[in-house]
Amino acid sequence: MTINEHALSELRRGCINLTTDKAELLLYSFDATKIKHLPECVCFPESTAEVIEIAKACSKHKIPITPRGAGTGFTGAAVPIQGGVVIAFARMNRILKLDAEAMYVEVEPGIVNFELGKELARHGLFYPPDPASLKSSTIGGNVMTGAGGPGAVKYGVTRDYVMGLTVVLADGSVIETGIKTAKGAVGYDLTSLMVGSEGTLGIVTKIRLKVLPLPPSVVTALAVFDARTAAVDAVTRILRERLLPRTLEYIDRTAIRCVEEYLKIGLPVDAGGMLLIETDGDETPARDEMQKIHGICRELDARGFTIAQNADEAQSFWKIRRSISAAINRISPTKLNEDITVPRTRIAELMDRLDALSQRAGLPIVNFGHAGDGNIHVNVMTDAANAEEYARALKAVEEVFDITLELDGTLSGEHGVGLAKMPYIRKELGEAEVAISKRLKLAFDPDNILNPGKIFP
Numbered sequence: 001m002t003i004n005e006h007a008l009s010e011l012r013r014g015c016i017n018l019t020t021d022k023a024e025l026l027l028y029s030f031d032a033t034k035i036k037h038l039p040e041c042v043c044f045p046e047s048t049a050e051v052i053e054i055a056k057a058c059s060k061h062k063i064p065i066t067p068r069g070a071g072t073g074f075t076g077a078a079v080p081i082q083g084g085v086v087i088a089f090a091r092m093n094r095i096l097k098l099d100a101e102a103m104y105v106e107v108e109p110g111i112v113n114f115e116l117g118k119e120l121a122r123h124g125l126f127y128p129p130d131p132a133s134l135k136s137s138t139i140g141g142n143v144m145t146g147a148g149g150p151g152a153v154k155y156g157v158t159r160d161y162v163m164g165l166t167v168v169l170a171d172g173s174v175i176e177t178g179i180k181t182a183k184g185a186v187g188y189d190l191t192s193l194m195v196g197s198e199g200t201l202g203i204v205t206k207i208r209l210k211v212l213p214l215p216p217s218v219v220t221a222l223a224v225f226d227a228r229t230a231a232v233d234a235v236t237r238i239l240r241e242r243l244l245p246r247t248l249e250y251i252d253r254t255a256i257r258c259v260e261e262y263l264k265i266g267l268p269v270d271a272g273g274m275l276l277i278e279t280d281g282d283e284t285p286a287r288d289e290m291q292k293i294h295g296i297c298r299e300l301d302a303r304g305f306t307i308a309q310n311a312d313e314a315q316s317f318w319k320i321r322r323s324i325s326a327a328i329n330r331i332s333p334t335k336l337n338e339d340i341t342v343p344r345t346r347i348a349e350l351m352d353r354l355d356a357l358s359q360r361a362g363l364p365i366v367n368f369g370h371a372g373d374g375n376i377h378v379n380v381m382t383d384a385a386n387a388e389e390y391a392r393a394l395k396a397v398e399e400v401f402d403i404t405l406e407l408d409g410t411l412s413g414e415h416g417v418g419l420a421k422m423p424y425i426r427k428e429l430g431e432a433e434v435a436i437s438k439r440l441k442l443a444f445d446p447d448n449i450l451n452p453g454k455i456f457p
Contacts, residue, residue, distance in 0.1 A: 002040065002083075003040040003041060003061070003063055003084070003085075004061070006061075007057060007060075007061040007063060008020070008041065010057040010060070010061075011041065011043065011054060011057050011058075011085065013053070014050060014052075014053025014054050014056070014057055015043040015044070015045050015050045015053065015054050016046075016050070017043070017044035017045070017046070017091065018041055018042070018043050018044070019041065019042050019044075020040065020041045022038070024042065025038050025039055025040075025041070025042060026038065028042045028068060028071070028080070028086045028088060029079070029080065030071070030079060031071045031072065031073045031074075031075075031076060031077070031078045031079055032071070032072055032073055032074050033073075033074060033075065033076045033079070033418075033419075033420060034384070035076040035079045035081075035419055035420075036079065037079055037080055037081045037082075037083065038080070038083065039066065039080040039083055039084060039085060039086040040063075040083050040084060040085065041085055041086075042085070042086045042087075042088055043085055043086070043087050043088070044088050044090060044091050045087060045089070045091065045092060046091045046092060047092070047205075048166060048168065048174070048205040048206065051087065051168045051203055051205050052168055052172045052174065053172070054085065054087060055168050055169070055170060055171065055172040055203060056171070056172035058084070058085055058170075058449055059170055059171045059172060059447065059449065062447055062449060063084045063085055063449060064080065064082040064083060064084030064085065064449050064451075064452050065084060065085050065086075065087060065170075065199075065203065065449055065450055065451065066078060066079070066080040066081075066084065066085070066086045066087070066199065066451050067086075067087045067089070067109075067140070067144070067199035067203050067204070067451065068086050068087065068088045068089065068141075069089060069109065069110065069137060069138035069139075069140045069141025069142075069144070070112070070133075070136050070137050070138050070141055072133040072136055072137045072141065073141065073145055073415065073416065073418065074337055074339070074415045074418075074420070075145075075412075075415050075416050075417060075418025075419060075420040075421060076418040076419030076420055076454075077144070077145060077198040077199070077416055077417070077418030077419070077451070077454055078141070078418075079418075079419065081419060081452075081453045081454075082452050082453055084449075087203060089108070089109045089110035089138065089140055090110050091110065092108035092109055092110040092205065093108055093110035093111045093112070093115075093138075094107070094108050094111065095107050095111065095116065095119060096108065096206065098119070098120075098123065100123045100124075100125060102180070103125065103210065103211050103212065103213075104163055104180065104208055104209060104210055104211060105120065105125075105127070105208070105209050105211055106206060106207070106208045106209075107139055107206070107207050107209065108140075108205065108206060108207075109138060109139060109140020109141075109143070109204050109205060109206075109207060110138050110140060111138060111139050111140075112134075112135070112136065112137065112138055112139075113127070113129070113130070113131065113133075113134040113135075113137055113138065113139055113142060114134045114135040114136075116139060117134070120211055120214070121214055124213060124214050125211045125212065125213060125214055126211065126212060126213075126214045126215075127161065127209060127211050127212075128151050128154075128155035128156065128161065128212060129142060129147060129148065129149055129151065129152070129155070129156075129157055129158045129160075129161060130149035130150060130151045131147040131148065131149040131414065132149065132150075132322065132325075134149070139207055139209070140204055140207065142158050143158055143162055143165075143194075143195055143204060143207055144195075144196070144197065144198050144199050144204065144416075145158075145196060145198060145414070145415060145416035146158055146159055146195055146196030146414060146416060147414050147415075148370065148373075148375060148413060148414035149370070149414070150247040150249055150276075150278075150321075150370055151246055151247060152370060152372070152373050152375070152414075153239075153244070153245065153246070153247065153248050153370065153372025153373045154244050154245065154246045154247075154280075154372075155212075155246070157414065158195065159192060159195045159196065160210075161209050161210045161211075162178070162191055162192075162195050162207065162208070162209060162210075163178050163179060163180065163191070163208040163209060163210050164176065164177055164178025164179060164180065164191055164207075164208040165177045165178060165190075165191055165194055165204050165206065165207055165208070166204070166205050166206035166207075167190075167194060167201075167202035167203065167204055167205070168202060168203040168204075168205055169202050169203075169444060169445075170202070170444065170445040170446070170447065170449055170450050175190065175202070177190040177191040177194065178190075178191040178208060180208070193440075196416060197455075198416055198417065198418060198451060198454055198455055199450060199451040199454075200441060200444075200445070200450050200451045200452075200454055200455055201440075201441065201444040201445065201450065202444060202450065203450070215246075215280035215281050215286075216281070216282055216283065217280060217281065217282060217283035217286045217287075218246065218278055218279070218280045218286070218314070219278065219279045219280070219283075219286045219287055219289075219290045219307065219308070220276075220277070220278050220307070220308040220313075220314035220317055220318070221276075221277045221278075221290055221293070221294070221305060221306060221307045221308065221317075222274060222275070222276055222277075222304075222305075222306050222308075222317045222320070223274060223275040223277060223294075223297045223302050223304070223305045224268055224271050224274050224302060224303045224304040224305075225271060225272050225273050225274070225275075225297075225300070225301070225302050225303060226270075226271060226272050226301065226303050227272045227273075227301075228252065228253065228272040228273040228351060229272075229348060230272070230273075230300045230301055230302070231250060231272065231273030231274065231275055232250070232273070232347050232348045232351065232371070233300055233348070234275060234296060234297050234300050234302070235248055235250065235275070235344060235347065235371045235372060236344055236345060236347075237296050237299075237300065238277075238293055238296055239344065239372070241292070241296065243289055243292055243293060243296075245277050245278055245279050245289070245293065245372065246278040246279055246280040247276060247277060247278035247372070248275065248276075248277055248370070248371055248372030249275065249276040249277075249321055249368070249369065249370060249371065249372070250273060250274075250275060250347075250367070250368060250369060250370075250371035250376070251273065251274040251275075251276065251320070251321065251324065251368045252273055252351075252366065252367045252368055253271065253272055253273060254328070254331075254364060254365075254366045254367075255324045255327070255328060255366050255367070255368045256268070256269060256271055256273075256274060257269045258324070258327040258328045258330060258331065258366070259320055259323050259324055259327045261327065261330060262323055262326065262327035262330065263319070263320075263323055263327070265316075265320075267320065268303070268304075271303065274320075275297070275371070276317055276318070276320070276321050277290070277293055279293070290307060294307070321368075324366075324368050325337075328366045328379055328381065331364050331366070331381045332364065332381035332382050332383055333383050333384070333385070334381070334382045334383055334384040334390070334393070335379050335380075335381055335382075336379065336380040336381075336382065336393055336394070336396075336397050337377060337378075337379050338377070338378045338379075338380075338397060338400055338401075338411075338412075339369070339375060339376075339377055339378075339412055339413050339414055339415045340375075340376060340378055340400060340401070340404040340409055340410070340411060340412070340413065341373070341374045341375040341376070341404075341409050341410050341412075341413035342374045342376070342404060342407045342408065342409035343374055343407070343408055343409070344371070344372070344373070344374045346374075346407040346408065346409070347371060347374060347376065349407060350376065350403065350404070350407055350409075351367065353403045353407075354367060354378060354400070354403070357396055357399055357400065357403070358396075361380075361392050361393070361395070361396040361399075362392065363380055363381060363382055363389070363392060363393055363396055364380075364381040365378060365379065365380050365381070365396070366378075366379040366381060367379070370413070373413070374409070374413075375413035375414060378400050380393050380396050380397055380400070381393075398424065401424050401427060402427070405427060405428060410428060411424060411425070411427070411428050416455075417454070417455045418454055418455070419453070419454060422454065422455060422456070422457050423457060425455065425456065425457070426457075434456055437455075437456060438456055441456070
């Protein structure tokens with residue numbers, strides 16, 4: 001759409017920092033996907049009051065609004081697909097309140113996850129949700145997508161830590177959701193409703209998060225298995241034995257080979273799979289727990305089990321995991337990255353079926369991720385410049401989703417829906433749930449100006 005001069009002048013009155021320069025607009029036209037669409041302007045508010053004025057102007061002139069954090073998402077949720085206004089929260093990045101006794105923190109949406117973590121650590125606290133993008137992604141973006149991370153197996157995901165929100169609605173009115181207490185049972189849980197809503201129901205300007213005491217010790221280990229089945233079996237065995245590691249990450253054979261070609265650090269390229277494992281807490285219990293995990297892996301014929309002796313060695317293990325995304329790009333120029341989740345007991349079946357799909361489609365499929373909670377990153381590798389191959393890849397992704405649902409899984413564990421998964425959402429939710437969700441959206445946003453064209457087709 002085109003924003004007329006009258007509407008633009010109203011936006012300028014409400015938000016001091018605003019740009020319509022095309023070169024700057026380009027920077028806010030995409031996220032981590034290949035999807036692009038230019039907005040007409042980008043607003044950089046510094047307060048809830050400014051966001052209110054932006055919403056009022058956009059409501060009056062029926063201008064689409066796309067809230068944006070750091071643009072690190074994998075689904076196109078932050079792409080202004082209908083143009084209009086992008087609200088970029090880079091200037092709303094403050095910690096507003098930290099109550100170390102009550103163990104909560106209030107922040108603005110633009111604060112980067114990692115920066116919040118550094119400040120909390122100074123007070124002996126931490127915020128557990130740790131997406132791979134934590135050094136660049138914002139808390140607001142994490143909340144709006146329902147982000148997870150490696151620590152979810154023990155500590156849960158973003159949704160589990162959001163206590164309350166300040167939300168500007170489509171017409172510029174404001175609601176304060178949630179509680180400051182350990183529990184509450186009054187009214188509908190609008191806080192949970194907002195988490196994962198991708199900016200389609202309201203514009204979040206303040207977030208109250210539960211935080212926890214920082215564990216005094218973290219023990220990191222790398223387990224290597226000849227057989228993939230043994231690595232997957234180890235995941236279920238560890239958890240069935242009432243052990244609860246902080247991290248339980250799976251890396252498949254292809255990913256191991258790619259990382260070795262990328263880093264050349266002597267990884268066992270003939271291994272069937274690896275597990276990156278962490279335990280935490282007081283040092284002795286954390287080490288005891290890791291020794292029990294070692295015993296389970298040994299019973300399952302692990303070829304190797306190395307416990308990091310210092311922080312540098314632990315970081316070298318993590319470098320393997322964090323290098324996978326870059327390393328697998330050497331296989332093919334295009335990566336279709338899905339974040340499906342299945343019950344842990346069905347990971348082995350998932351892997352078998354993905355192997356068969358890879359053979360049928362004639363395409364590499366690389367799997368890694370948060371095996372501890374069943375959240376596997378499935379990467380269908382292809383070349384978007386090759387029309388025939390890319391069509392096969394898209395068909396393979398649809399089959400990945402079908403397999404996931406047949407295994408009682410979900411299409412997204414942490415990335416959200418956005419544009420990328422929108423065509424498939426009815427497969428999981430069904431017509432009745434989609435219909436009632438659309439009515440809910442209408443109640444919050446009758447003119448459909450809040451991140452329109454996302455989640456529901």
